[in-house]
Amino acid sequence: MTTVLEAVLETHGMRCACESACGHHEGKPCKRNHYERPLLAAPYPPRATDAANAAVPVEDLRPLCAPCWRAAVKAAQDRAAEERRRVLEAAQLDLFDPAAVAAG
Numbered sequence: 001m002t003t004v005l006e007a008v009l010e011t012h013g014m015r016c017a018c019e020s021a022c023g024h025h026e027g028k029p030c031k032r033n034h035y036e037r038p039l040l041a042a043p044y045p046p047r048a049t050d051a052a053n054a055a056v057p058v059e060d061l062r063p064l065c066a067p068c069w070r071a072a073v074k075a076a077q078d079r080a081a082e083e084r085r086r087v088l089e090a091a092q093l094d095l096f097d098p099a100a101v102a103a104g
């Protein structure tokens, strides 16, 4: 019986598969590997919510080191928050646009 982590390590290798979604090693592969410190089986790139991350199928999991995972999740959450803010702002612009109001 193999665990999810073992299956992911077998498929993707024993090193962190982060491609700098964490922003910590721009353009270079992460150097951490499973021998120094156990990696996590995590969705990559990470989704913005725990629920979405938990729903990712095993095929989409990659071995990631904890620092990369935490930083990459944070980046995904920041992007999602920024996107929500933009959508809200756009909605408010429509709301207060006199032309849109005049047009009904």
Ligand SMILES: [Zn+2]
Residues within 6 Å of the ligand: 016, 017, 018, 030, 031, 032, 064, 065, 066, 067, 068, 069
């Ligand atoms: Zn890493």
Ligand SMILES: [Zn+2]
Residues within 6 Å of the ligand: 018, 019, 020, 021, 022, 023, 024, 025, 030, 068, 069
């Ligand atoms: Zn990384």
